[in-house]
Amino acid sequence: xxxxxxxxxxxxxxxxxxxxxxxxxxxxxxxxxxxxxxxxxxxxxxxxxxxxxxxxxxxxxxxxxxxxxxxxxxxxxxxxxxxxxxxxxxxxxxxxxxxxxxxxxxxxxxxxxxxxxxxxxxxxxxxxxxxxxxxxxxxxxxxxxxxxxxxxxxxxxxxxxxxxxxxxxxxxxxxxxxxxxxxxxxxxxxxxxxxxxxxxxxxxxxxxxxxxxxxxxxxxxxxxxxxxxxxxxxxxxxxxxxxxxxxxxxxxxxxxxxxxxxxxxxxxxxxxxxxxxxxxxxxxxxxxxxxxx
Numbered sequence: 001x002x003x004x005x006x007x008x009x010x011x012x013x014x015x016x017x018x019x020x021x022x023x024x025x026x027x028x029x030x031x032x033x034x035x036x037x038x039x040x041x042x043x044x045x046x047x048x049x050x051x052x053x054x055x056x057x058x059x060x061x062x063x064x065x066x067x068x069x070x071x072x073x074x075x076x077x078x079x080x081x082x083x084x085x086x087x088x089x090x091x092x093x094x095x096x097x098x099x100x101x102x103x104x105x106x107x108x109x110x111x112x113x114x115x116x117x118x119x120x121x122x123x124x125x126x127x128x129x130x131x132x133x134x135x136x137x138x139x140x141x142x143x144x145x146x147x148x149x150x151x152x153x154x155x156x157x158x159x160x161x162x163x164x165x166x167x168x169x170x171x172x173x174x175x176x177x178x179x180x181x182x183x184x185x186x187x188x189x190x191x192x193x194x195x196x197x198x199x200x201x202x203x204x205x206x207x208x209x210x211x212x213x214x215x216x217x218x219x220x221x222x223x224x225x226x227x228x229x230x231x232x233x234x235x236x237x238x239x240x241x242x243x244x245x246x247x248x249x250x251x252x253x254x255x256x257x258x259x260x261x262x263x264x265x266x267x268x269x270x271x272x273x274x275x276x277x278x279x280x281x282x283x284x285x286x287x288x289x290x291x292x293x
Contacts, residue, residue, distance in 0.1 A: 019055075019070065021054065022051045026047045027082065029047040030047035030082075033046055041158065049150060052071065052147060055068050055146065056146045059141075060138075068145060068149075074105060075150065076153065077105045081098070089167065093239075096175075104181065125264060128268070129145070155252055155253075156249035160232055171238065171239050176234055180231030180234055181228055184224045187220060187221075190220075195214070195221075198214070205272070207273075208279045218284055226253060233246055
C-alpha cells in the first residue's frame with residue numbers, strides 16, 4: 001500500500017469514527033431534550049446543533065475545519081431514519097422518500113471521498129476565511145462554516161421530517177417531488193463525472209472546463225443541489241398543500257448559493273483561470289445555455 005493511500009484510509013477512518021460518535025451525541029442529546037417536552041422539530045434541531053458542535057471540536061483538535069464537510073450530506077438521513085423508527089413510519093411513501101434522500105446523500109459522500117487525500121486537507125474557502133478574519137477565525141469557523149450550513153440543511157429537510165411526523169401515506173403526486181429529487185441528483189452525478197474527466201486530460205489548472213453540462217453552465221452541480229431541496233419540499237406539499245410554507249428552506253438554500261457560494265467561488269476562479277470573462281458568459285446555473293444565439 002502506498003503512503004498516499006494509507007493516509008487516505010486512515011483519514012477516512014477518523015471521519016467515520018467522528019461521525020459515528022456525532023450521531024451518538026446527537027441521539028443522546030435528543031433523548032435528554034425530549035424530557036423537556038419541547039416541540040419535536042425544535043428538539044431535533046437542538047440535537048443537530050449539539051452534534052455539529054461535537055464535529056467542530058474534533059476539527060479543532062485535528063486543526064481542520066473540513067472535518068465538517070460530509071455533515072451536509074449525512075445530516076438529513078441521520079435524522080430521517082431514526083424518525084421512521086420512532087413513528088413506525090414503514091410505508092411505500094416513506095421508503096421512496098428515503099431512497100431519494102439516500103441517493104443524493106451517497107452521491108455527495110462518495111464525491112467527497114474521491115476528492116479526499118488525507119486528514120490534513122482543508123478546503124480553500126476555509127483557508128481564505130482564516131486569512132481574512134485573523135483572530136476572529138474560530139468564531140467564523142463555528143458560526144459560518146459549521147452552524148450556518150447545519151441550520152440551512154435542517155430547514156430544507158423539515159418537509160421530510162414533517163412527512164413522517166404527520167403520518168402521511170403515499171400519494172401519486174408525491175412522485176413529482178421524488179422525480180425532481182432524483183433528476184437533481186443525476187445532474188450532480190453527471191457534473192461530477194464531467195469534472196473528473198476534464199481534470200484527467202487538462203494540461204493546466206488555468207484551463208476552464210468546457211465539456212458536458214459545464215459547457216453551458218458555470219455551476220451545474222450547484223443547480224442540482226438547489227433543485228434537490230425543492231423536490232424534498234414538493235413531496236410534502238403535494239401531500240398537503242397547507243404545508244406550502246415549508247419551501248422556505250429550499251428558498252434559503254438558493255439564496256446561500258446565489259449570494260455566498262457562487263460569488264466566493266467565482267472570485268477565486270478569476271484569480272487564476274484563463275478566459276474567465278468568456279466563462280462568465282455561460283448561464284449561472286441552468287445546464288442549457290439559453291443565451292446562445
